[in-house]
Structures are given as C-alpha cells and as structure tokens.
Amino acid sequence: MRVTIFGATGLLGKALLQEWKKDDILGLGSKDADIRDAGAVRAAVERTQPEWIVNAAAYTDVDGCESNRELAFAVNCQGAANITAAAKAAGARLISLSTDYVFDGRGSAPYETTSPRAPRSVYGHSKAQAEERIAEILPTACIVRTSWLFGVGGKCFPDTILKMAAKRPWLDVVDDQRGSPTHAPDLARAIVQLCRRGATGIVHVTNDGECSWFEFAREIVSAAGLNACIRPTTSEKFVRPAERPKYSVLSRSSREHYGVAMPHWREALRDYLSARREWQG
Numbered sequence: 689m690r691v692t693i694f695g696a697t698g699l700l701g702k703a704l705l706q707e708w709k710k711d712d713i714l715g716l717g718s719k720d721a722d723i724r725d726a727g728a729v730r731a732a733v734e735r736t737q738p739e740w741i742v743n744a745a746a747y748t749d750v751d752g753c754e755s756n757r758e759l760a761f762a763v764n765c766q767g768a769a770n771i772t773a774a775a776k777a778a779g780a781r782l783i784s785l786s787t788d789y790v791f792d793g794r795g796s797a798p799y800e801t802t803s804p805r806a807p808r809s810v811y812g813h814s815k816a817q818a819e820e821r822i823a824e825i826l827p828t829a830c831i832v833r834t835s836w837l838f839g840v841g842g843k844c845f846p847d848t849i850l851k852m853a854a855k856r857p858w859l860d861v862v863d864d865q866r867g868s869p870t871h872a873p874d875l876a877r878a879i880v881q882l883c884r885r886g887a888t889g890i891v892h893v894t895n896d897g898e899c900s901w902f903e904f905a906r907e908i909v910s911a912a913g914l915n916a917c918i919r920p921t922t923s924e925k926f927v928r929p930a931e932r933p934k935y936s937v938l939s940r941s942s943r944e945h946y947g948v949a950m951p952h953w954r955e956a957l958r959d960y961l962s963a964r965r966e967w968q969g
C-alpha cells in the first residue's frame with residue numbers, strides 16, 4: 689500500500705511515520721506542500737501516487753486561531769478541502785483528522801459520531817466546517833476525531849506538566865474540564881488499522897477512560913515520581929482566549945465497529961513516560 693501523509697512533521701505525523709510498517713509511506717511537512725495551495729497539494733499527490741492519504745496537517749494553536757481566524761480557516765478548512773479534492777482526482781482513499789472541539793462540550797455522556805456539531809471556538813468552527821466540506825467532496829472519506837493528544841517530541845500537556853513540576857512545589861490545574869487523553873502512537877496504530885479495514889465516515893479514536901486535566905496532571909506527576917503538589921482549580925480562574933469544552937469524551941462505539949482497541953489512558957501515559965526517558969537519553 690502506498691500512503692502519503694500531510695502533516696508528517698507534527699506530533700501525530702511523526703508517530704505515524706514511526707508506527708506505519710510494511711507499507712510505502714511518504715511524509716510531507718508544510719515546506720514540501722502548503723495545503724492552502726490547491727495546486728501544490730495536487731502536484732504532491734500526483735507525484736506520490738498514493739492509494740491512501742492521511743491528513744494530519746492543521747493549525748492546532750487553539751488560542752492562536754481566535755486571533756488568526758483567516759489562517760485557521762485557510763489551513764484547517766480550505767487545506768483539508770484541497771487535500772480531499774486531490775484525493776478524489778487521484779482516486780485515492782482519505783483519512784482526515786478532526787477534533788472533540790467540534791462539539792459544544794456541554795454534554796455529560798460520551799459524544800456519538802451522530803451528535804450534532806456545535807463548536808464554541810474558531811478552531812472548532814474551522815474543523816467542523818472542514819468535516820462538512822470533506823464529506824461533500826468525497827463521501828467515502830474517513831474522518832477520525834481525537835482529543836487531548838500527547839506524545840514524545842512535541843509540545844503536549846504531560847511534557848508541560850513534567851517541566852513545571854520539576855521547577856515548582858505546586859501547580860494549579862483545572863478540574864472542571866473532562867476528556868480522554870490520547871497517546872499519539874496508539875492513535876497512529878489505530879489509523880493504520882482503519883486504513884487496512886477500509887474505514888469510511890466519522891470514527892472517534894481516543895485512549896480508553898476519561899479524566900479531568902487535574903486528574904491527568906496528578907497521575908503524570910505521580911507516575912513520574914515527582915513531588916510537586918497538584919491542586920484543583922476552575923476554568924473561571926484560568927481564562928484563555930478560546931473557550932475549552934467542559935466535557936468532550938468521545939464514544940468508542942465507532943472504532944469498536946472496526947475492531948480497533950485502545951489502551952486505557954493510564955497505560956498510555958506509562959508508555960509515554962518510558963518513551964520520553966528513552967528519548968531524553
């Protein structure tokens with residue numbers, strides 16, 4: 689199988705390159721093809737002749753999107769549409785990544801793939817609109833929604849907590865936002881399986897289980913053997929430019945339909961910590 693990955697220099701992209709074995713994989717970053725440029729995307733697809741395309745490219749700075757609306761839509765929505773149109777023209781299958789931010793976060797039970805989109809941030813709007821464009825252009829495309837992505841070699845929540853906990857005796861972390869952390873290598877392996885199983889439509893893929901950011905931080909510090917005290921706080925005390933969903937757990941039934949199993953986030957965190965130790969040498 690020949691696969692072209694857009695966003696291969698990002699957190700998920702790097703994990704995809706690492707995990708995807710036995711196939712002919714080609715990874716592209718923004719220097720290889722700017723996805724805002726339809727011609728550049730088409731040329732990259734014509735050059736690489738993929739059977740599958742994975743779109744892991746995005747403008748993922750959620751707060752940055754609030755002040756750079758045009759850029760958010762150009763990359764996350766038009767970029768995704770450009771990749772989808774190129775996939776269609778080349779007769780390639782597509783998996784495009786999306787996010788829990790397409791929901792309003794006001795639920796209290798896991799979001800199904802059929803739950804209505806109601807984004808509350810520019811980032812969420814740009815990704816929600818992308819999902820609609822992708823489905824219009826290529827109805828057989830697969831949209832993989834994930835959440836709270838973390839992994840070695842990129843900026844992520846566990847890395848930030850570990851760095852801060854090494855320097856400070858205590859940290860305040862919000863306890864009123866719940867979701868499911870997702871380890872990039874686990875997501876990458878799930879994406880490989882979804883490709884092999886010819887997935888179409890929306891599929892939710894996160895690690896099993898749920899927690900608040902406070903609970904996640906407490907587990908990170910304890911599993912790493914650090915002494916910093918993690919204290920619960922609220923979103924009101926931690927205001928940021930983009931509204932965060934209060935509850936964004938994604939139902940696992942769509943991935944189970946494709947026989948994709950994911951480890952619990954606690955197990956994934958332990959894998960991350962040992963990979964991080966190895967990476968740091």
Ligand SMILES: NC(=O)c1ccc[n+]([C@@H]2O[C@H](COP(=O)([O-])OP(=O)(O)OC[C@H]3O[C@@H](n4cnc5c(N)ncnc54)[C@H](OP(=O)(O)O)[C@@H]3O)[C@@H](O)[C@H]2O)c1
Pocket residue numbers: 694695696697698699700701716717718719721722723724743744745746747748763767785786787788815833834835836837838842
């Ligand atoms: N991070 C999360 O917590 C999270 C949660 C839910 C969903 N997701 C989704 O998961 C996917 C992967 O996220 P990630 O965290 O791995 O992203 P990331 O680490 O921020 O990487 C973003 C990637 O997109 C590429 N990119 C950005 N602008 C581009 C452009 N104009 N043209 C071409 N490539 C461009 C970057 O390329 P260069 O580095 O070469 O510039 C990089 O490879 C995204 O769709 C994201 O929305 C992420």
